Amino acid sequence: MTSLQNDLFLRALLKQPVERTPLWMMRQAGRYLPEYRATRAKAGSFMQLCTNPELACEVTLQPLDRYRFDAAILFSDILTVPDAMGLGLSFAEGEGPQFARPVRSAADVARLPIPDPETELRYVMDAVRLIKTNLHGRVPLIGFSGSPWTLATYMVEGGGSKNFQKVKGLMFEQPALMHQLLDKTAQAVAAYLNAQIAAGADAVMVFDTWGGALSHADYLEFSLSYAQRVRQALNTQYDGRTIPTILFTKGGGLWLEAMADTGYDALGLDWQTDIGQARIRVGDKVALQGNMDPLTLYAPPAVIREKVGKVLQGYGQGSGHVFNLGHGILPDIDPAHVAAMVDAVHELSPHYHR
Amino acid sequence: MTSLQNDLFLRALLKQPVERTPLWMMRQAGRYLPEYRATRAKAGSFMQLCTNPELACEVTLQPLDRYRFDAAILFSDILTVPDAMGLGLSFAEGEGPQFARPVRSAADVARLPIPDPETELRYVMDAVRLIKTNLHGRVPLIGFSGSPWTLATYMVEGGGSKNFQKVKGLMFEQPALMHQLLDKTAQAVAAYLNAQIAAGADAVMVFDTWGGALSHADYLEFSLSYAQRVRQALNTQYDGRTIPTILFTKGGGLWLEAMADTGYDALGLDWQTDIGQARIRVGDKVALQGNMDPLTLYAPPAVIREKVGKVLQGYGQGSGHVFNLGHGILPDIDPAHVAAMVDAVHELSPHYHR
Numbered sequence: 001m002t003s004l005q006n007d008l009f010l011r012a013l014l015k016q017p018v019e020r021t022p023l024w025m026m027r028q029a030g031r032y033l034p035e036y037r038a039t040r041a042k043a044g045s046f047m048q049l050c051t052n053p054e055l056a057c058e059v060t061l062q063p064l065d066r067y068r069f070d071a072a073i074l075f076s077d078i079l080t081v082p083d084a085m086g087l088g089l090s091f092a093e094g095e096g097p098q099f100a101r102p103v104r105s106a107a108d109v110a111r112l113p114i115p116d117p118e119t120e121l122r123y124v125m126d127a128v129r130l131i132k133t134n135l136h137g138r139v140p141l142i143g144f145s146g147s148p149w150t151l152a153t154y155m156v157e158g159g160g161s162k163n164f165q166k167v168k169g170l171m172f173e174q175p176a177l178m179h180q181l182l183d184k185t186a187q188a189v190a191a192y193l194n195a196q197i198a199a200g201a202d203a204v205m206v207f208d209t210w211g212g213a214l215s216h217a218d219y220l221e222f223s224l225s226y227a228q229r230v231r232q233a234l235n236t237q238y239d240g241r242t243i244p245t246i247l248f249t250k251g252g253g254l255w256l257e258a259m260a261d262t263g264y265d266a267l268g269l270d271w272q273t274d275i276g277q278a279r280i281r282v283g284d285k286v287a288l289q290g291n292m293d294p295l296t297l298y299a300p301p302a303v304i305r306e307k308v309g310k311v312l313q314g315y316g317q318g319s320g321h322v323f324n325l326g327h328g329i330l331p332d333i334d335p336a337h338v339a340a341m342v343d344a345v346h347e348l349s350p351h352y353h354r
Numbered sequence: 355m356t357s358l359q360n361d362l363f364l365r366a367l368l369k370q371p372v373e374r375t376p377l378w379m380m381r382q383a384g385r386y387l388p389e390y391r392a393t394r395a396k397a398g399s400f401m402q403l404c405t406n407p408e409l410a411c412e413v414t415l416q417p418l419d420r421y422r423f424d425a426a427i428l429f430s431d432i433l434t435v436p437d438a439m440g441l442g443l444s445f446a447e448g449e450g451p452q453f454a455r456p457v458r459s460a461a462d463v464a465r466l467p468i469p470d471p472e473t474e475l476r477y478v479m480d481a482v483r484l485i486k487t488n489l490h491g492r493v494p495l496i497g498f499s500g501s502p503w504t505l506a507t508y509m510v511e512g513g514g515s516k517n518f519q520k521v522k523g524l525m526f527e528q529p530a531l532m533h534q535l536l537d538k539t540a541q542a543v544a545a546y547l548n549a550q551i552a553a554g555a556d557a558v559m560v561f562d563t564w565g566g567a568l569s570h571a572d573y574l575e576f577s578l579s580y581a582q583r584v585r586q587a588l589n590t591q592y593d594g595r596t597i598p599t600i601l602f603t604k605g606g607g608l609w610l611e612a613m614a615d616t617g618y619d620a621l622g623l624d625w626q627t628d629i630g631q632a633r634i635r636v637g638d639k640v641a642l643q644g645n646m647d648p649l650t651l652y653a654p655p656a657v658i659r660e661k662v663g664k665v666l667q668g669y670g671q672g673s674g675h676v677f678n679l680g681h682g683i684l685p686d687i688d689p690a691h692v693a694a695m696v697d698a699v700h701e702l703s704p705h706y707h708r
Contacts, residue, residue, distance in 0.1 A: 018430060040509045098690060147504070163648075163684060166648065166654060168649040168650075168652070169649075169652050169653065172649070172650060172652070172653035172657050172661075173653055173654060174507070213626075214647075215624065215625045215626060215628075215647050215680075216626065216631070217664065218626035218647070219626075251610045251626065253607075254607045254608060254626060254627060254628070272567075272605065272608060273570065274608070275571035277570070291571070293522070293568075293569050294517075294527060295517060295519060295523075295526070296522075298522070298523050298526070299523065300442065303526050303527065307526075310571070326569075330517060330519075354655065
């Protein structure tokens with residue numbers, strides 16, 4: 001069924017039996033690694049790194065050479081899609097992302113194109129193909145996108161935001177226009193992920209980084225329904241392959257039941273959510289990915305090992321768990337501490353699959 | 355039983371019948387009011403405003419002259435307690451709070467005193483007495499404190515923090531020392547709240563602003579257990595008065611069942627938590643306070659009225675609800691929009707108490 005040498009990750013997402021719990025780590029290709037910082041310096045800017053397939057491939061593979069991770073994740077940024085929609089993305093050094101042309105009016109929404117991923121986002125698809133070639137089937141490759149809501153927050157705010165005043169203003173005052181924006185963004189996200197699948201991605205993940213800023217009702221209406229629409233549009237049976245799908249809403253622990261009904265194969269959990277209780281709440285509907293507190297990685301290796309054990313024990317016996325952090329690794333973590341986490345998962349998890 | 359002209363707030367916290375849903379607003383005495391900004395300018399610094407009982411009284415009463423709120427809340431800062439413990443609090447203009455002497459070692463913890471509220475925090479107790487006198491029984495006065503965990507985050511970090519690296523480092527690496535720090539802080543908080551009760555506070559609220567940064571297990575061990583210890587030490591029957599107690603953990607929606615078992619009369623809800631589901635989860639154990647998205651107040655009055663209606667409808671029939679925002683009001687809200695919220699609660703809520 002697969003030409004992969006290690007398909008533990010895909011099997012766990014589909015709740016098929018595994019010998020041990022697979023793991024990868026959000027932002028595993030990132031600044032905590034000296035080799036990443038070297039490539040980043042070589043690239044120039046962050047965007048130059050994202051848009052250069054050779055360098056994006058290089059940093060994607062780096063963590064796999066250090067650690068026994070069970071998946072690679074495409075190195076890219078969630079804001080490539082709005083950039084391709086014409087918003088003009090830039091990253092000022094030491095600051096967050098900025099859009100030159102934020103979306104504020106009906107005219108702004110009307111003129112947004114749905115990008116053709118193989119033209120406007122060709123550099124991402126080239127990176128996916130190059131990574132797949134260079135992985136030689138060692139582990140699966142995860143493609144990803146921001147969720148429509150999360151992308152819309154940046155598109156309306158024009159960058160990062162603390163309180164989401166502009167995008168919530170649009171949502172409260174002109175909900176119909178907000179829905180038009182989300183509808184277009186969902187189409188763009190679905191096309192982008194399908195192109196990643198066609199280019200070789202073995203699984204796809206939707207990052208809803210800012211869904212947790214919404215009330216329950218607004219989350220269902222403005223975030224989850226569009227994540228579901230994306231899911232429905234995905235080609236999850238492609239060229240003889242089954243492509244598992246993962247939905248992660250940071251701060252979404254309250255809403256797991258609704259998330260589990262959207263057709264995604266797995267839910268990402270932040271570290272605030274108890275994984276054992278989450279498993280009871282979602283039942284057999286989805287697998288779970290997560291969810292150690294990323295701050296644990298500052299602690300000494302013995303503490304890391306203990307906390308890994310707690311997460312594995314929390315999920316308990318059987319397949320359907322992919323070990324991960326509850327959010328991305330921080331830039332100043334000691335790489336040796338990541339090794340302690342990886343070793344602990346490899347050593348402690350077979351117990352739960354006997 | 356009470357000499358208050360309006361005790362709706364206290365009755366709702368105790369789940370006694372009310373004619374309409376009482377309301378107040380987190381940060382109701384604050385920068386969105388021009389009269390607050392005038393007093394603040396007169397005081398000089400923020401700390402000078404906090405430590406001047408006459409001016410603290412003045413700003414506490416200001417929102418009551420504008421709006422039909424059903425409670426006043428002491429104007430103060432949660433960091434007065436660690437300041438009185440000798441940490442040296444300052445607020446640089448335009449920046450967050452800073453402690454000159456953060457807590458980092460066993461020796462630092464050992465030398466922390468438990469302040470005597472009537473001496474080291476005399477200015478707060480004088481403010482409570484002055485406010486009570488000047489309220490003339492119009493509405494109850496809420497006293498408050500930060501939770502032990504939340505205070506400890508500032509004490510260890512030395513100020514605000516994004517990721518809580520230092521305090522979580524202490525927690526993961528030296529949990530016994532972290533417990534000693536929390537134990538002392540809980541004693542200081544309990545003494546502080548009991549002094550506010552003795553000075554005239556009619557209800558007290560514990561703000562656990564950063565409990566939501568913890569994993570479920572760490573929340574129970576390092577935050578909730580100390581909030582519970584504070585509750586057990588409170589003099590809730592004082593001088594013939596029953597003092598209702600409220601616990602608010604921002605980001606704590608996942609943990610309401612555990613919070614409802616700690617003896618507090620009411621739980622504050624952030625806006626992410628569905629209030630109807632919360633009511634089902636906590637049953638008859640506690641009243642609920644909240645929880646409109648504070649960003650709603652940017653919207654036009656008609657939208658505000660609709661969203662107020664949704665929160666009231668979400669809680670449903672019967673007592674046990676205090677209307678509030680899910681977090682503090684933001685500084686640039688139009689005061690007329692607050693009036694729209696207050697009017698809506700007064701007009702729409704009697705329906706739920708027939």
